[in-house]
Amino acid sequence: MLKRIVFILLALMSFKGVSQDFSTLWEGYFSFFEIKDITQGNDKIFAASENAVFSYDVFSNEIETLTTINGLSGGNISTITYSEDFELLMIGYESGLIEIVFDSNSEILSVVDILEKESISPTLKHINHFNEDNGLVYISTDYGISIYDLNQLQFGDTYFIGNGGSQIVINQTAIFNNAIYAACSSGNGLRKASLDNPNLIDYQQWSTVTVGNFPAIQTLGSKLYVLQLNNVLHELINDNLNPLITYPTLPVDVNAVNSHLVVTLIEDVFLYDENFNQLQTAATNPDLDTSFTCATFIEDHIYIGTNSTGVLKTTGNDSDPFEIILPEGPSRNDAFKIQAGNGVLWATYGDYTVSFNPSPSRSRGISVYREEAWNNIPFDSLLNARNLCDIAINPFNPSQVYISSFVDGILEMNDEQATILYDENNSGLEIPLPNVPQIRQAASQFDSNGVLWTMTSKVERPLKSYDPSTDQWQGYSFSELISDYIFDESGFGDIVVGTGGMKWISAYNNGVIGYNTDTNQIKNLFNEEQNMPTAQVTALALDSRNQLWIGTSSGLRVLFNTTNFIDNPAPTVNEIVILENGIPTELLSSQFITDIKIDGSDNKWIGTLDSGVFYFSPDGQETIFHFTSDNSPLPSNSISDISIDSESGRVYFATSRGLVSFSSGGTKPKETLEEAYIYPNPVRPEYNILGFDDLNDINNGVKVSGLTENVNIKITDIEGNLVAEAQSRVNQRSSSANYNFAIDGGTGVWNGKNFRGNVVASGVYLFLISDLDSFETKVLKVLIVR
The missing domain is CATH 2.130.10.10 (YVTN repeat-like/Quinoprotein amine dehydrogenase)
Structure with missing residues (x-):
C-alpha cells in the first residue's frame, strides 16, 4: 500500500x-x-x-x-x-x-x-x-x-x-x-x-x-x-x-x-x-x-x-x-443576466442573439439566491413572460423587482411573486407595428429618485421612464438620430443613468447614444472619426469620476468628458494605452467585450466573449487579475454578465456554463463612519494573518469596514507611535507599490506590518479615521495577540 x-x-x-x-x-x-x-x-x-x-x-x-x-x-x-x-x-x-x-x-x-x-x-x-x-x-x-x-x-x-x-x-x-x-x-x-x-x-x-x-x-x-x-x-x-x-x-x-x-x-x-x-x-x-x-x-x-x-x-x-x-442550485447553468444587491442574487435565462433577435422565444423561469438557498421560479408562475432578461431592483423597495421581457414587455415581481406584466395595453410600452406584437424590452436601470429607465427596440420612442410611486410613464423619441426605427437599429443592450439628465445607451447599429432627458437633446458616437472601433456597442459603465467606459465588439474605449458631450461639436473617445514589455499597447484591443462593471473602489471588471474576465485598476493601467477557465473556477471563458454586491464586495460572473462569484473585498463606501468596525478583533495567534503580502487576498489581513468615500486612517500603538497610514484613492490594494495598508472603497486592509516592514508586537492598536470631506472622525481599537 x-x-x-x-x-x-x-x-x-x-x-x-x-x-x-x-x-x-x-x-x-x-x-x-x-x-x-x-x-x-x-x-x-x-x-x-x-x-x-x-x-x-x-x-x-x-x-x-x-x-x-x-x-x-x-x-x-x-x-x-x-x-x-x-x-x-x-x-x-x-x-x-x-x-x-x-x-x-x-x-x-x-x-x-x-x-x-x-x-x-x-x-x-x-x-x-x-x-x-x-x-x-x-x-x-x-x-x-x-x-x-x-x-x-x-x-x-x-x-x-x-x-x-x-x-x-x-x-x-x-x-x-x-x-x-x-x-x-x-x-x-x-x-x-x-x-x-x-x-x-x-x-x-x-x-x-x-x-x-x-x-x-x-x-x-x-x-x-x-x-x-x-x-x-x-x-x-x-x-x-x-x-x-x-x-x-x-x-x-x-x-x-x-x-x-x-x-x-x-x-x-x-x-x-x-x-x-x-x-x-x-x-x-x-x-x-x-x-x-x-x-x-x-x-x-x-x-x-x-x-x-x-x-x-x-x-x-x-x-x-x-x-x-437535489443540491441547492439554480435551475440552469446558462444565466443570461444577473443582478446582485442586499445579499440577494437574481438570474434570468431568456436570451436574445448578439444582433437582438429573440427567436426562438424562451419559456424559461428565473432563479433567486437568498441566504444560501435558491428559489427557482418556473415559467408558468411568471404570467407567461418569455425571454426574460435584464433585471432592475427598486432601490427604495428591494423586494420589488422589474424584469425585462424581450418579447412581452416588463414583468413586475413583489416578494418573488409575479404581480403585473406591463405591455402595450396597460402601460406606456409600445409594439413596433400592429402586426408585430412583440415588445422587445431589454436594458433597464433605476435612478437615484426611484424612477425606472428602460429601452424598447424597434419603436420611435425607445427610451421610457416609469415612476412606480405615481404609476406614470413617459417616452422619448430618437427620430432625430434614427429615422427608420424598424430597420436602422437592431436593439439597445445597456443603459446608464448619468448626471445632469444624461442617459447613456449602447446600440447595435448606432454606437453610444447620449440622451439628455432634461433638454431632449441626442447625440451618438459610432464612427472612426470619433475613434470608435465599431458601431456595435455591447457594454457601458460610468465611474465615480463621471467617465464613461465603453465596451464594443472590437475593443474598449473611454469617454473622458461626459459633462460637455451634448454641446461638444466633435466629441471623441480614447483607447487606454498601456506599456507591455516596454511597448505601448492598446488595452483589450479587438476584444469582444460583453460587460463592464465598476466596484466601490472604481476598479473595472470587464467580461469578454472568449477571454474570461479582466480586473483593472481605476485608470486601466494595471491588471489586478485576469481570470480564465485555466487559472480560476470560471467554467467558461465566455462571460454573459457581471454583477457586484456593493455591500459585500462579492463579484458574480455568469458564464455560458455556470455561475461563480469572487470575494474581491471592494465594498461600496458608506455615507458616514457610524458603522465602521474592525475584524477580526481580537486578532488571535491561530488567525495567521500578520505579515502576508497580497492585500488582494481578503481572507487575510486586519480589515476595517464601513468607511466613507474619502478617508485618511492612521494606525498607532497605545503610546501614540505611528505604525501605518493609508488614504483613499492613494494607497490602493491594486498598486504596484505593495503597501502594507491600503483602502479599497469602503474597506481597508492592513497586513500587520509597520513602516519598516516588520510584523507588529502584541498589543492594542488604534485606528484613527478622518473623513477628508466632512471632517467626521472615529477611533477604533484592535487587540493583536501574537
Missing part, C-alpha cells in the same frame, strides 16, 4: 496536473437538475450534471458537491464511474479530458493524454464509457478503446479496431470469459478479442461477432447482456444473440451493478437479477414531469437520474414513490 501511495505522489508531480482548490475566495452556483450519468460505490451514489458532480451518502443522507471551485474543469461531462478498489471517481468529458478525484484527499488529477492527442480529431475524443477490470480501465471513445492503468496512473495501449485499423465509435466494452467485447455504432457491430493476445493494437486480432448497431454491453456474473439499436436486449450465448425482450423505446442506459442489471428507458427503469428475473420497476408520473436519463442500484433502492429533477430515489411507497435528491 505504501508503494502505491508513493507512486501516486510521484505521478501527481510529473506529467499530469493536480487541480487547485479555489474555495477560499470563490463560490460556485451550479445546476444539478439535469443528470448526465450516475454511479455508486462505498455507500454513496455519484451523479454528474452538465459540468459538476454531487455525492449522496445513502446512510447519512449527506450531500456534497464537486465543481470548478474544487478544481473540476467545467467542461461538459459525458460519463463517470467509481472504483471501490482504488477509492476514486473517474470523470470523462466530451472533449476527451479525464479527471480523477481521490477520496483520500479530495485532490483532482487531470489526465490530458486523449485531450491533447493531435493524431485524433477533436470531434472523436468523446469519452463514452469506463469499464474497470483488474486495475485497468477500458475507455470507450468515438475513436476506439484506450487503456488506463489505475495502479500506475498512466495510459497503456489504444485499440483502433475498425476495418483496416480505422477509428470507429465504441459505446461500451465488457470483459467476459477472458475476452473483451466492444459494442459499436455505425454498423460496426459487436467486436471481440482475447485478453491473452499480446497484440490487440493490431485490428486484425479483433473479430466481428455480429453486424449491426449496439449501444450497450454489460457483464453480469456468468451472463453477458447486449442491447441492440432495434430496442432488443439480448443475452450473448456462445457468441450468438439470444433475444430476451423488446422495449417500447430504446433504453438510454444499461448498467450492471451489485449483481443486478439496471435498464433505463425515458419513462421506466427495470431492475433484473443475473438470470433476468425482473425484481423492481419505476416509472415517471405526471407530478414530476421529467424524463429518466440513467440509474443505479444500492441498498434496495433504485437511484434514477433525470433531465430536470436531479436524482430520484425509489421509496416503495405507492402514494409517494420517489424522494428527490
Whole structure:
C-alpha cells in the first residue's frame, strides 16, 4: 500500500496536473437538475450534471458537491464511474479530458493524454464509457478503446479496431470469459478479442461477432447482456444473440451493478437479477414531469437520474414513490443576466442573439439566491413572460423587482411573486407595428429618485421612464438620430443613468447614444472619426469620476468628458494605452467585450466573449487579475454578465456554463463612519494573518469596514507611535507599490506590518479615521495577540 501511495505522489508531480482548490475566495452556483450519468460505490451514489458532480451518502443522507471551485474543469461531462478498489471517481468529458478525484484527499488529477492527442480529431475524443477490470480501465471513445492503468496512473495501449485499423465509435466494452467485447455504432457491430493476445493494437486480432448497431454491453456474473439499436436486449450465448425482450423505446442506459442489471428507458427503469428475473420497476408520473436519463442500484433502492429533477430515489411507497435528491442550485447553468444587491442574487435565462433577435422565444423561469438557498421560479408562475432578461431592483423597495421581457414587455415581481406584466395595453410600452406584437424590452436601470429607465427596440420612442410611486410613464423619441426605427437599429443592450439628465445607451447599429432627458437633446458616437472601433456597442459603465467606459465588439474605449458631450461639436473617445514589455499597447484591443462593471473602489471588471474576465485598476493601467477557465473556477471563458454586491464586495460572473462569484473585498463606501468596525478583533495567534503580502487576498489581513468615500486612517500603538497610514484613492490594494495598508472603497486592509516592514508586537492598536470631506472622525481599537 505504501508503494502505491508513493507512486501516486510521484505521478501527481510529473506529467499530469493536480487541480487547485479555489474555495477560499470563490463560490460556485451550479445546476444539478439535469443528470448526465450516475454511479455508486462505498455507500454513496455519484451523479454528474452538465459540468459538476454531487455525492449522496445513502446512510447519512449527506450531500456534497464537486465543481470548478474544487478544481473540476467545467467542461461538459459525458460519463463517470467509481472504483471501490482504488477509492476514486473517474470523470470523462466530451472533449476527451479525464479527471480523477481521490477520496483520500479530495485532490483532482487531470489526465490530458486523449485531450491533447493531435493524431485524433477533436470531434472523436468523446469519452463514452469506463469499464474497470483488474486495475485497468477500458475507455470507450468515438475513436476506439484506450487503456488506463489505475495502479500506475498512466495510459497503456489504444485499440483502433475498425476495418483496416480505422477509428470507429465504441459505446461500451465488457470483459467476459477472458475476452473483451466492444459494442459499436455505425454498423460496426459487436467486436471481440482475447485478453491473452499480446497484440490487440493490431485490428486484425479483433473479430466481428455480429453486424449491426449496439449501444450497450454489460457483464453480469456468468451472463453477458447486449442491447441492440432495434430496442432488443439480448443475452450473448456462445457468441450468438439470444433475444430476451423488446422495449417500447430504446433504453438510454444499461448498467450492471451489485449483481443486478439496471435498464433505463425515458419513462421506466427495470431492475433484473443475473438470470433476468425482473425484481423492481419505476416509472415517471405526471407530478414530476421529467424524463429518466440513467440509474443505479444500492441498498434496495433504485437511484434514477433525470433531465430536470436531479436524482430520484425509489421509496416503495405507492402514494409517494420517489424522494428527490437535489443540491441547492439554480435551475440552469446558462444565466443570461444577473443582478446582485442586499445579499440577494437574481438570474434570468431568456436570451436574445448578439444582433437582438429573440427567436426562438424562451419559456424559461428565473432563479433567486437568498441566504444560501435558491428559489427557482418556473415559467408558468411568471404570467407567461418569455425571454426574460435584464433585471432592475427598486432601490427604495428591494423586494420589488422589474424584469425585462424581450418579447412581452416588463414583468413586475413583489416578494418573488409575479404581480403585473406591463405591455402595450396597460402601460406606456409600445409594439413596433400592429402586426408585430412583440415588445422587445431589454436594458433597464433605476435612478437615484426611484424612477425606472428602460429601452424598447424597434419603436420611435425607445427610451421610457416609469415612476412606480405615481404609476406614470413617459417616452422619448430618437427620430432625430434614427429615422427608420424598424430597420436602422437592431436593439439597445445597456443603459446608464448619468448626471445632469444624461442617459447613456449602447446600440447595435448606432454606437453610444447620449440622451439628455432634461433638454431632449441626442447625440451618438459610432464612427472612426470619433475613434470608435465599431458601431456595435455591447457594454457601458460610468465611474465615480463621471467617465464613461465603453465596451464594443472590437475593443474598449473611454469617454473622458461626459459633462460637455451634448454641446461638444466633435466629441471623441480614447483607447487606454498601456506599456507591455516596454511597448505601448492598446488595452483589450479587438476584444469582444460583453460587460463592464465598476466596484466601490472604481476598479473595472470587464467580461469578454472568449477571454474570461479582466480586473483593472481605476485608470486601466494595471491588471489586478485576469481570470480564465485555466487559472480560476470560471467554467467558461465566455462571460454573459457581471454583477457586484456593493455591500459585500462579492463579484458574480455568469458564464455560458455556470455561475461563480469572487470575494474581491471592494465594498461600496458608506455615507458616514457610524458603522465602521474592525475584524477580526481580537486578532488571535491561530488567525495567521500578520505579515502576508497580497492585500488582494481578503481572507487575510486586519480589515476595517464601513468607511466613507474619502478617508485618511492612521494606525498607532497605545503610546501614540505611528505604525501605518493609508488614504483613499492613494494607497490602493491594486498598486504596484505593495503597501502594507491600503483602502479599497469602503474597506481597508492592513497586513500587520509597520513602516519598516516588520510584523507588529502584541498589543492594542488604534485606528484613527478622518473623513477628508466632512471632517467626521472615529477611533477604533484592535487587540493583536501574537
